[in-house]
Every structure is written in C-alpha cells, then in structure tokens.
Amino acid sequence: MDDMLRCPECGNDLKGGYIFSPRRICWSDSPDSIFADFGSEILIEDAWLKVKKTPASRCEECNLVLFKHKENNEEY
Numbered sequence: 638m639d640d641m642l643r644c645p646e647c648g649n650d651l652k653g654g655y656i657f658s659p660r661r662i663c664w665s666d667s668p669d670s671i672f673a674d675f676g677s678e679i680l681i682e683d684a685w686l687k688v689k690k691t692p693a694s695r696c697e698e699c700n701l702v703l704f705k706h707k708e709n710n711e712e713y
Contacts, residue, residue, distance in 0.1 A: 642694050644701055646701055649699075651694035652695055652697060653694050656681075657691065658684070658688070659683070659688050660684075662680045662706075663678060664678040664679075680707075691705075692704065
C-alpha cells in the first residue's frame with residue numbers, strides 16, 4: 638500500500654471515504670459567530686435534489702478530515 642496517505646498531524650494512515658451535507662459548507666478567516674453566511678466563501682454548495690458526496694480522507698486518531706473543495710479545472 639504505497640499510495641496510502643498519512644495524517645500530517647500524527648502520521649497515522651488516513652481512511653478514505655466521502656463527506657457530504659445537505660447544507661452548504663463555507664469558509665471564514667474569523668472565529669467569530671455569524672447569523673448568516675452571506676458573503677462567505679462557499680466550499681460545497683447546498684444540495685438540491687441529491688446530496689453530492691466529496692472524496693475525503695480522515696484520521697480516526699486525531700479527527701482531522703482532508704478534502705479538496707473543488708477540482709483544479711472547476712471555476713466558480
């Protein structure tokens with residue numbers, strides 16, 4: 638298993654799978670709470686008819702999840 642990914646925090650093997658949410662996933666540079674996500678960077682859009690799954694890897698030891706929020710050739 639030469640292509641097994643390792644956790645950048647603890648070095649354990651990462652488990653491959655998918656993340657998903659019926660609601661959008663956004664990014665913020667601030668830890669402050671907000672009432673609405675208007676103007677935030679959207680990493681994963683809201684689901685309409687079907688919930689899209691995004692490939693991800695997670696460390697079951699330290700609970701880190703890694704995923705690409707858009708493909709290199711995707712434009713928003």
